[in-house]
Amino acid sequence: MDKTNPALVIIPTYNEKNNIPLVIKKLIGFDVDILVIDDNSPDNTADVVREHQEEYKNRIYLIEREGKLGLGTAYIKGFKWALDHNYRFILEMDADLSHNPKDVPRLINKCKQGNDLVIGSRYCNGVNVVNWPLKRLIISYLGSRYARFVTRLPIQDPTAGFKCFHNKVLESIELDNVRSTGYAFQIEMNYRAYKKGFKLHEIPIIFTERTEGESKMSKQIVYEAVFMVWKLVILNFIGRL
Numbered sequence: 001m002d003k004t005n006p007a008l009v010i011i012p013t014y015n016e017k018n019n020i021p022l023v024i025k026k027l028i029g030f031d032v033d034i035l036v037i038d039d040n041s042p043d044n045t046a047d048v049v050r051e052h053q054e055e056y057k058n059r060i061y062l063i064e065r066e067g068k069l070g071l072g073t074a075y076i077k078g079f080k081w082a083l084d085h086n087y088r089f090i091l092e093m094d095a096d097l098s099h100n101p102k103d104v105p106r107l108i109n110k111c112k113q114g115n116d117l118v119i120g121s122r123y124c125n126g127v128n129v130v131n132w133p134l135k136r137l138i139i140s141y142l143g144s145r146y147a148r149f150v151t152r153l154p155i156q157d158p159t160a161g162f163k164c165f166h167n168k169v170l171e172s173i174e175l176d177n178v179r180s181t182g183y184a185f186q187i188e189m190n191y192r193a194y195k196k197g198f199k200l201h202e203i204p205i206i207f208t209e210r211t212e213g214e215s216k217m218s219k220q221i222v223y224e225a226v227f228m229v230w231k232l233v234i235l236n237f238i239g240r241l
C-alpha cells in the first residue's frame with residue numbers, strides 16, 4: 001500500500017449490518033483505509049465491522065458512539081480522527097451502497113489534480129438517480145436549486161454526501177462551529193470551504209437507492225436545511241461564519 005498520500009473513507013452507520021460487509025469488500029481493493037462511525041446500532045452493525053477488522057488489520061477502524069447522535073456530528077468526529085492520523089484525502093460515503101465504491105478512486109484523483117473538495121454529483125450531466133420515488137427526487141432536486149440560489153454555491157448538488165476533501169480544507173474549517181446534522185451538514189461544509197477560497201469541483205456519479213435497511217431521512221432534516229442556508233449567508237455577511 002502506498003502511504004505517501006493516504007486516503008481514508010469515513011462511513012457513518014446506523015443499522016447497516018447487511019450493507020457494510022459489501023461496502024467493505026468493494027472498498028478494500030482500493031488504496032484506502034476505512035473508518036466506520038457507528039451509533040450503537042441496535043442491529044449490531046459494529047460487531048460485523050469488528051469481524052472484518054480481524055481480517056484487514058490496520059485498514060479498517062471503528063469508532064462507536066453511545067447512541068444515534070446524527071450524521072453531522074459523526075462526520076465531525078471522523079474528520080478530527082482523520083486529521084490526527086495524517087490522512088491527506090478524506091472521503092465521505094454512505095453505507096447503503098447508494099454511492100458506488102468504484103467511484104472512490106475517481107474522487108481521489110480529481111483531488112490530486114488540484115481540486116480541494118471534489119463532490120460526487122447526482123445533478124451534473126442531467127439527473128443520475130436510480131430507483132427514487134418521484135416525490136423524493138423532486139424534493140432533492142428543488143432543494144438543491146433553492147440552496148444554490150440562497151448561498152450562490154457554484155455547484156449543482158450541494159446536498160451530496162459522497163465527496164473527497166483535501167486535508168487542508170478540513171484543517172482550515174473550525175469544525176466545532178459546524179452545527180447542522182442532516183442534508184444541511186453537506187451544504188454547510190461546502191459553503192465554509194467555498195468561503196475560505198477553496199476550489200470545489202463536481203464529477204458526475206450515479207446514485208442508486210438503497211435496497212437493504214431503512215432510510216433515516218425525515219421532514220426535520222429537510223426543514224433544517226431550509227433555514228440553515230439563510231443562517232449561513234447571514235453569518236457570512238456579518239463576518240461570523
Ligand SMILES: Nc1nc2c(ncn2[C@@H]2O[C@H](COP(=O)(O)OP(=O)(O)OP(=O)(O)O)[C@@H](O)[C@H]2O)c(=O)[nH]1
Binds near residue numbers: 011013015094214
Ligand atoms: N453514525 C450515524 N450514521 C447515520 C446516522 N443517520 C444516518 N446515518 C448513516 O448515514 C448514511 C446516510 O443515511 P441514509 O439513511 O442512507 O440517508 P439517505 O441516503 O438520505 O436516505 P435513503 O436514500 O433513504 O437511504 C447511512 O450510511 C446511514 O447508516 C446517525 O445518526 N449516526
Ligand SMILES: [Mg+2]
Binds near residue numbers: 094096098210
Ligand atoms: Mg441512503
